[in-house]
Structures are given as C-alpha cells and as structure tokens.
Amino acid sequence: MQQTITLRVQPEEAGDTQRLHPHIAGALGIKPGTVTGYTILKSSIDARGRQPMIQLSLLVYVDEPATERELVRPVYKDVHSAPQKVVVIGAGPAGLFAALQLIEKGIQPIVLERGKDVRTRRRDLAAINKQGIMNPESNYCFGEGGAGTYSDGKLYTRSNKRGDINKILNTFVRFGAEEKILYQAHPHIGTNKLPQIITAMREQILRCGGAVHFNKKVTGFITGKNSLKGVTTADGDTFTAAAVILATGHSARDIFHLLHNEGLQIEAKPFALGVRAEHPQTLIDQAQYKCPARGEWLPPASYSLVQQVGDRGVFSFCMCPGGIIAPAATGQGEIVVNGWSPSKRNNPYANSGIVVQVAEKDVHAVPAFKKAYGAAANSPLFLLYFQQWVEQLAFQAGGGRLVAPAQRMVDFCEGRHSPSLPDCSYLPGIHSAPLWEVLPPFVTTALQQGFQHFGNKIKGYYSNDAVIVATESRTSSPVRIPRDKDTLEHPQLQNLYPCGEGAGYAGGIVSAAMDGERVANIICSRLNL
Template identity: 75%
Template sequence: MQQTITLRVPPEEAENASIIHQYISSAINIALGAVKGYTVLKSSIDARGKKPLIQLSLLAYINEPPQKRAVPEIIYKDVHRAPRSVIIIGAGPAGLFAALQLLQQGIKPIILERGKAVRERRRDLAAINKLGIMNPESNYCFGEGGAGTYSDGKLYTRSNKRGNVNSILNTFVRFGADEKILYQAHPHIGTNKLPQIITAMREQIVASGGEVHFNKKVTDLIIENDRIKAIKTADGDAFTAGAVILATGHSARDIFHLLHHKKIRIEAKPFALGVRAEHPQALIDQSQYKCPARGQWLPPASYSLVEQVNTHGVFSFCMCPGGIIAPAATDENEIVVNGWSPSKRNNPHANSGIVVQVTEKDVRAIPALKKDYGSKMNSPLFMLHFQQWVEQAAFKAGGGKLVAPAQRMVDFCTSRISETLPGCSYLPGIHSAPLWEVLPPFVTKALQKAFPLFGQKIKGYYSNDAVIVATESRTSSPVRIPRDSNSLLHPQIKNLYPCGEGAGYAGGIVSAAMDGERVAAAVCAAFKG
C-alpha cells in the first residue's frame, strides 16, 4: 500500500530516515515495521513560528518495497543524416533545451554561440574578477550555457503557463543535477555544478548528430522573400537551415541593433533597474529564522521583498543566500552587477538585486538622456540606450577596471557620502560614490523610500552594515522581438522564431528552457505541416 502523508519536523530530523519512519508510523497508526520506505514529494521550510520546521509531503510505502524515484526516459534520435535542420543562435537555456527538443523529433539542431565553451570561458571570468579585464564575447553573460551558467542556478519557476516545469527539472536531473531539485520548494543547482550539467547537454547534442559551434558571433542575416536564407558570422562563415531560432539572451545588444538595421520589427520593453544589496548572511538568518544562529541543519535564509513606492514597484530580484556579487558587463566602460551562489551557499554574505520598475514614460522624461541620445530616443532601442547610459555612469563613478560604485545603505537613503565601506564579495572591488548621481532620480527616490520599509519587514535589514552596489540593470531584456502567439513566428520573417529572455518571453533559467522547448515544438509542427 502507498499513502501520501504530510509531516512537519525539526530541521535536524528531516533527513534522518529512521526518525521519519517513526513519524509515518505514528501518523497513520501502524507498526513501525510496516513502514518499508518513503519518497519525498515536496519539501519546504516553515519559519512562521517560534522555531523553523521542515514541511514534508511524502509517499510512504506500507508493507511493500519502496520504489526509486522515476525519472522519465528521454529518447534523443540520431540526426546525423536528418533531412531537416534548424539554426539556433545562442547556447543558453532556451537554445540548449530547444536543441534537445528538436533531437527528440528527429530534426538536426545547429547551435551558433558567440562565446566559448564552459572550460575556456572560466579563464575569461578569472580575468574579469582578478584583473578587471572584460572580454566582450566571453563573460558572465556570453558563452556556453548563457548567463544562467554563472548566475546561481536558481530554478524557482513553478508556473506551467509556458510549458512543463517538471519536464525541465527532470532533464536537469538526467544530465547530472541532484534529484532534490524535483521536490524542493526553491530548487537550486549552484554555479559550481551547472557547468558540468551544461557540458553534458552539449555532449548529448553532438553525439546525436547535432552541431555546436563556439566563437560564432552572428553579424548578418541574409533575407530573401521574407525568409532568412543564410546566417553570416564574424569569421566569414555562413550557415543555412529551414528555420532559425533566435535565443541570444537579454544582453546581446548587437543582435537588437542588427534587427533594427535590417528593418525587422522590434519593440521597446519595460524592465527594472537598481542596485545589489549585500548583508551579512548571519543577519538574514537571524531575522528569517527567528533564532540566534541557523545551525547546521537549516540552509542559509533567503528573502523576497516588494513595496509600492508612489507609482513604482520596488522588489528584490535574484536573491543569493551565501553568495557573491559578480561583474556581469558585456561591453567596455560599463558596470553591471549580478549575484550567484555555489551549491552549498556557504559564503558569508547574502545579496539580492533591489530594483525599480522602469516604464517608457519614466525614461522619456529624463532630460539628460534626451540630451545625450537625441533622435535615438525615437527608436525602439531607446530603453536599451537608457540601460547602457546608467551602466556607463556607474563605470565612470567606479573609476575603472570594473570597480563598482557603492554606498552604505543608510548613507544612501539619507544622502550622505560613505566615508568607509564594509567588506564586500564583489571581487573587482568597490569605491565609495554618491549613487544618487549614478542612478536616475526616480530610481533613487524609490529606493530611498523602499529600504527603510524593507527594514520593517526584516529586522536589521536597513543598516549601515549593508552595502549597496550599482548597477543591477540586466533584470530582463529592454527589447521585445514580436512573434505570433500561435505559430511563434516573427510577423515579418517567415522562418524566424524569437525565443527566450532576449526576445522578451522568459525570465530565468526554467522559463527560458520552457520557451526553448515550446518554440522547438512550434518549428516541428511547421515542418510537418
């Protein structure tokens, strides 16, 4: 007999199988010996009471042997001689999962990635962190796995509106992720483990007959009769296929410029912009868990914050417990900060983007931006220009070599220069600067009001022990590439499929992966039709 049971247990008992057997025995009033095992269906932390508890949903096996968790088998077809092929521009989550979906349907994927493979990419990240030298083609955003490879590996999306979440998680497990991601309320792989998983995906694609080409920056689209006839890359190569999936991510500005130059329709899109806030992890633990120290059984605590300040939403974004702040710029003379955590989340700091919703109306009302960009403010790239304008201001305030401008939190909110700065995980270094001169006034005002309000929700949050670092500006794409809601095709180009975060249809690893699968399925349907 199998029976589903819900338990609430102390953290130190949650993974002790013999104790869980006793709980199951008591819960359904049967002999302990009748409990033969269990499978965890869902696990979450309930920290609402005086002591944190782990809430478990279990499938208990009574008087029958337990079964291993079933991970659905996926069959990838041999496409070495497949009659049809699809070019995928970008090897991030959207591109990789699109390729894997095409393999299941017997269609050959040809991935063009401007950056490097994971192993080679690491050297460029080391140069960014240690020397402040940024390679525009290989960095935290560009390269195998895209921005997701080195941005924490959070898999928090639980909505199935864009696709099947469980299918995505099972695929990650198939390629090496811990099966805990299948049942944790807030699954997380970790930046240290994602590279091996991404590599395994690429090896499967190649073994099945697909192609993955690195250092292939797309520079031109050859269009005839409203169809892409060929893709040209910076090294002079050309690629042809029956369809093109454009999955370049939210930071491939050159692609947006190329589309605009080719008079292919794109649209300005709202996004969010602000700072990274970093606190001692112990402070967040104490507040969230309501105890002096979390101990060895609880994971580093996270938080989710949101406030409406006048007409602007202010919210936490990509919260990284036990993580670091990373330099995520993709162009020279710009500062972009992001966050990531290793799988153990064992660093002493907690950081999160704290960002403000940015509308087209907000941006059009900035006099200095109008002065600097003039007639460009009339193009669909004007939100991108705004994003770049703030990032360049941050670089200038930092003083170069990717040093980021920063302030203590209370100093920023009270418009005081920080005489000193606390320790910070941002490896290129931070420099005290008045962030109200870096950020647009409407962003500054919203943050200055929001931080004290956040302090009312998390004890100790609003503190000068916290440091805020500018600028967190790549929350989502500032451009949308339109597509038909049914065919998923671009309305002008008959074989172009916009996909993922860069096109404006995803926001994170899981949603990008789901969109990749969805677009690949649409391509397959079009081929069959």
Template identity: 55%
Template sequence: MVRNIQLRTTLLEESVDNILHKKAAKYLGIPIEDVTEVLILRKSIDARKSTIYFNYKVSVYIKEAPPKNNAYDFGYKDVSNAQEIHIIGFGPAGMYAALRCIELGYKPIVLERGKNVQERRRDLKAINRDHIVDEDSNYCFGEGGAGTYSDGKLYTRSLKRGDVRRIFENLVYHGATEQILIDAHPHIGTNKLPKLVQNIRETILKYGGEIHFKSRVTNFLITKNTLRAIVLQNGMEMPVNRVILATGHSARDIYYLLNKKKIGLKAKSFAMGVRVEHPQHIIDNIQYHCRNERNPLLPAASYSLVEQVKNRGVYSFCMCPGGFIVPAATSPGEVVVNGMSPSKRNNQFANSGIVVEIIVDVDIKKYEHFGPLRGLEYQKDLERLAFTSGGRSQVAPAQRLTDFVEGKLSNDLNPSSYQPGLKSAPLHSLLPKLIGSRLRSGFTAFGEKMRGYYTSEANVVGVESRTSAPVNIPRNKNLEHPEIQGLFPCGEGGGYAGGIISAAMDGERCAEAATSGL
C-alpha cells in the same frame, strides 16, 4: 497501498532517525513495521515563527515496496542526417531547444558567440582580476549563457508555459542531484553548473547535433520576408530554413541588427536598480530568529521583498544567500553587477538585486527618439555612469545602505565579495530620481518588514541593470516572427522568459514550433 500525506518536523525532530517513518505511522494510525518506505515529494521550510518547521509532502508505502527508480529517458535518437534547425545562442533556451529538436528527429546546428565552459573561465578571471571585458566571452556570453556562472536558481512562476517537472528531470539526467525534484526552491550552484552544461553539450553531439563556438552571427539575409541565410563574424554565409533566436537579454548587437534591417521590435518595460550585500549572519538572524550561528540543518537564509513606491514596484531580484557579487558587463566602458551562489551557499555574504519597475512609455520619454531601443539606451547610460563613477574600470560604485538612504557619501565601505573592488560614490544622487528616490523609500520599508535589514553593515552596489530584456522581439501564435518567415524569437532575449527554467521551457516550445510542418 500508497498514501500521499503532509508531515512536518521541528529542528529537533529532524535529527531523529527514521523520523518520517515514525510520523507517517502515527498520522495513519498503523504500526511502524507496516511502513515500507517514505518517499519525499516536496520539502520546504516554514520559518515565519520562532519554532521552525520542515514541511514535507510524502508518499507512504504500506506493506509494499516502492517502484524501482527507472532512469529518465528522453528518447534521443541519431539525427546526424536529419533535417537541420539552426539555433543562435547556447544558453538555457538554446540548449533545451537543441535537445528537443533531437527528440523530435531534427538536427540542431547551434551557433554560440562565446567559448565552451573550460575556455570561458579564463575570461571570467580576466574581468575579475584585470578588469578586461571580452565582448563575446564573459558572465553573460558563452556555453550555458548567463545561467552557467550566475547561480542556477530554478524557481519559476511560469507553470503554464510548459512541463516544469520534465525540465527538472532533464537536468537530473545530465548530472544535477535529484534534490532539485524535492526542494521548494531548488538550486544547483555555480560550481556544479559547468559540468552539467558540458554533459548537455556531449548529449547533443552524441546524437548528431552540431555546436559551433566562437561563431557570432552578424547578419541575416532575407528575401521576400523569408530568412534565407545567416552570416558569421568570419564572413561565412550559412543557408538556413528555420532559425531559433535564443541570444539572451544582453545580446544588444542582435537588437541593433534587427532594428537596422527594419525588422519589427517593441520597447518593453523592465527593471533596474542596485545590488545590496549583507553579511549572511544578519539575514540568518532575521529569518531564523537566532542570535548566534544558524542551526547546521538550515540552509543560508534568503528573502523576497516587494513594496509599491509612487506607483512602481520596488522588489528583490535574484537573491543569492551565501553568494558572491560578480561583474556582468558585456562591453568595455560599462559596469554591471549580478549575483551567484555556490551549491553549498557557504560564502559569508548574502546579496540581492533591489530594482525598480520602469515603464518605458511613461518613465523615460526623453529616450523616445531611440524608438524600440529606448530602454536599451537607458540601460547603457546608467552602466556607463557606473563605470565612470567607479573609476573607469570594473571597480563598482558603492555606498553603505544607511548612507544611501540618508543621502550621505560613505567615508568607508564594508567588506564585500565583489572581486574587482568597490569605490565609495554618491549613488543616491548619481542614480536618476526615478530609480534612486524609490530605492531609498523601498529600503526604508524593507527595514520595517525585516528588523535588522536596514543597517550600516550592508553595502549598496551599482548597477543591477540586466534583470530582463528591455526589448521584445514579436512573434505570432505559432511563435514565428510576424514579419520574417523562418525566424523564431526565443527565451529571455525575445522577452519571453525570466530565468533558467522559463527559458528552457520556451526553448522546447520554439523547437516544437520550428519543426512543425517540416
């Protein structure tokens, strides 16, 4: 017999041997000897009150053994000589599109502008240490996309877009721990993602797919509204039949190319703001109600905050407990910040984007002459402003949190995880009023919700501008561009995803759509 039940343990109970077996037996009113196994289906932490609980959803096996754990099987087959599907971009959407093509019996030809994970590391070192930005290899571009070196959080609300469990199991198949199948807010970690991405690459190559690095697409050749070929940066023309466009939200050259060719685009609402960084122990103390170090059974604490300010959402984004702030610029002359965490989340700082919702048709009317690219141009202006105010390098402008809210220049700044360094700057006046004034009100409200959050020990760092694409590449119900036959906009770059899992699910859907009818 198998029973699915809910159990909870306290921190003290969590250290007791076989505690779940004991609690399951008591809950079911049976001898503990009858409990053969307790399999954890889901685990979460409830820290809303002073007594902290671990909540479990479990399967209890009574007088019978659980089934043997079969290896995950995705039915990959040799597609070396199969019909080709071209995929532009090798981030989560592109990777999962390629894997799904192989499952369906089609050969993926992947074109990635950046380098593989091993070579990419040198360019990340260059931007952190020497402030040199490689436009094709950075924290956004390269094997695995932005997800490879910017955390690996796997939380998504996009439950209707595809099979989330299937995406998670595929990650396990390629090297992620099975813990991601259990945790309520699963996370892989920046230090472990490169190997997992490499394993996905090896699977694609093993079954006959192709992956071409340093292969930026610079043109689309279109005849009678049908995509016939793509052109690479070296001038090579590549005939195509179906193309999945999975270039990510920072591939601005693709938006410019499509706009130049008068291929339909739409301006899309997005969000911009700053990244705030606290010492991790402050967030732990707030969330876990502790005065000293957190209990070692508890992970670094996180938070999620939202407030409505003047009819716009102000909210936390990509919160990274025990993490780092990293430079996410994709071109010289701009400063962009993002966050990431290693798997153990054991850095001394916690950081999060705090951003303001921007409705393009209302909030940035003076950019209307840029048409569908007006949000993109607004982004660029703020990133250039951050570059200038930081000293014209990858040093980022920053302020103590309390000084930002009170409108004062900081005489000095707190220590930070941001390797290129920080420079004191009046972000409160540099940011447009649309963003700055709402952030100041938002931080005040967040301090009331989380006592201790509003503190001079936190830094505000600018700018957090790449939360999502400011441009939408339209597609019809068959996921194909309504004007260009054979072009399938996909993932974050198309405006159809907002993270690793939603992008992966959209990649699978686009692979299914692109191969349909062939």
C-alpha cells in the same frame, strides 16, 4: 500499499530516515516497522513560528517494496543524417533545451554560440575578477550555458502554464543535477555544478549528431521573399537551415541593432533597474529564522521583498544566500552587477538585486539622458540606450577596471557620503561614490523609501552594515522581439523564431528552457515531424 501524507518536522529530522519513520507511522496509525520506504514529493521551510519547521509531502510505501523515483527520460534520436536542420543561435537554457527537443523529434540542431565553451570561459571570468579585464564575447553573460551558468542556477518559476516544468527539472537531473531539485520549493543547482551539467548536455547533442560551434557570432541574415534562409557569422561562415531559433539572451545588444538595421520590427520593453544589496548572511539567518544561529540543518536563509512606493514597485530580484556579487558587463566602459551562489551557499554574505520598474515615460523625464539621447526618443532601442547610459555612469563613478560604485545603505537613503565601506564579495572591488549621481532620480527616490520599508519587514535589514552596489540593470531585456502568437515566427520574416529571455518571452532558466522547447515543438509541427 502506498499513501501520500504531509508532515511537519524539525530540521534535523527531515533528512534522517530513522527519525522520520516514527513520524510517518504515527501519521498513518501503523507500526514503524511496516514502513518500507518513502519518496519526498515536496519539501519547504516554514519559518513563521518561533521554531523553523520543515514541511514534507511524502509518498509512503507500507508493507511493499519501495521503488526509486521515476524520472522522465526523453529518447534522443540519431540525427546525423536527418533531412531537416535548424540553426539555434545561442547556447543558453533556451537554446540548449530547444536543441535537445529538436533531437527528440528527429531534427538536427546547429547551435551557434558567440562565446567560448564553458571550461575555456572560466579563464575570461578569472581575468574579469582579478584584473578587471572584460572580454566582450566571453564573460558572465556570453558563452556556453549563457548567463544562467554563472548566476546560481535558480530553478524556481511561476510560469507553470508555459510548459512542462517537471520535464525541465528531470532533464537537469539526467545530466547531473541532484534529485532534490525535483521536490524543493525553491530549487537551485549552484554555479559550481552547472558547468559540468551544461557540458553533459552539449556532449549529448554531439553524440546524437547535432553540431555546436563556439566563437560564432551571428552578424547577418540570408533572406529571400520575406523568408529567412540562413545566417552569416563574423568569421565569414554561412549556415542555412529550415528555420532559425533566435535565443541570444537579454544582453546581446548587437542582435537588437541587427534586427533594427534590417528593418525588422522590435519593441521597447519595460525593464527593472537598481542595485545589489549585500548583508552578512548571519543577519539574514537570524531575522528570517528568529533564532541566534541557524545551525547545521537549516540552509542559509533567503528573502523575497516587494514594496509599493507611490505608483512604483520596488522589489528584490535573484536573491543569493551565501553568495557573491559578480561583474556582468558585456561592453567596455560599463558596470553591471549580478549575483550567484555555490551549491552549498556557504559564503558569508547574502546579496540580492533591489530594483525599480522602468518604463518609457520615466526615461523621458530624465533631463540629462534626454539631452544626450533625445534624437532617439522614438526608437525601439530607446530603453536599451538608457540602460547602457546608466551602466556607463556607474563605470565612471567606480573609476575603471570594473571597480563598482557603492555606498552603505543608510548613508544612501539619508543622502550622505560613505567615508568607508564594509567588506564586500565583489572581487574587482568597490569604491565609495554617491549613487544618486549614478541612478536616475526616480530610481533613487524609490530605492531610498523601499529600503526603509524593507527594514520594517526584516529586522536589521535597514543598516549601515549593508552595502549597496551599482548597478543591477540586466534583470530582463529592454527590447522585445515580436512573434506571432500561434506560429511563434517573427511577423515580418518567416522561419525566424524569437525565443527566450532575450526576445522578451522568459524570465529565468526554467521559463527560458520551456520557451526553447515550445519553439522547437512548433517548428517540428510545421515540418510535419
């Protein structure tokens, strides 16, 4: 017999089979010895009461052999001699999952990645962190796996209507992720484990007959009769195919410029701008779990915050328990910060982006920017220019070598200079600077009020022990590449398929992966496969 039940147990009991069996038997009104096994369907933490509890949804086996969890295992075809080829630009989650889906359908993917393979890429990240030297083609955003490889591997998404979330998670497990991501309420893989998983995906693509080329920056389109025939790369190579999937991520500004210069439609898109806020992890643990210490059974606590300030929302983004603030710029003379965590989330700090929504009307009201970029006011790249302008101001305030400007939280909110700064996980270093001179006034005001409201929601959050670091500006793309709602092609150029976060159709690893699969399926349908 199999039955599904829900249990609430203490954290130390949740992972102990011997201690769980009596709870299961009690819930079913049977003897513990008749429980032969169980599968966890869902696991979440309920910290609303004085004692944090784990809520479990279980498939229980009674008086019959328990079976292992059944994983979704797609069949990847041999495409060495496939008659159809599709070029995939970008080896982030959208590009990789598009390539795997094409292989499922019998199409040969040709993946072009401007950056390096994931192992070689690590050397460039070390140079960023230790020497403040940034390679514009190989960094935290560009390279195999895309920005997601070095941003914690969060797999939570609300986009359950965009595709098959379960298939995406199962695919990650197939290539090396732990099975717990299949049932955790907020699953994540960990930056330390993602590189091996991304490598395994690439090796699968190659075994099946697909191609993956690194250091292949796309710089031109080959067109004819309103149709895309192929692409050219910076080193002079040409790749032709039946279709091209454009999955370049939200930081590939040169692609937006290429499209604009080719006369292809793009649109300015609202994005979010702000800072990274970092607290001691113990402070967040104590506030969220309502106990002096979380102990060994509870994971480092996270938070999700949102506050309406006037007509503007202030919200947390990409919260990293036990994490590190990372330098994520892709251009010289810019400061961008992001966050990541290892799988154990065992660093002493908790950080999160705290950001404010930015629309075109907001930017038009910033005199200093309008004076510098007023001639571009009607350009679809207007918000991109604004994003870049703020990042350049942050670089100047930091003083160079990717040192980031920072302040203590209360000092920032009360308009005071911070004479000293707390320790911070940002490896290139931080420099005390008035962030209201970096951030536009509407962002500064919203953040100042937002932080104070957050202090009413999480005890101890509004504190001068917290440091805020500028600037968190790559939350999403400031440009959308339009596509037909049915064919998913660019409305002006057949065979060009904008895809993923960089095109404005995703907001994280899972939603980008699902969009990659969706685009691949549309192409297969068009090619009658």
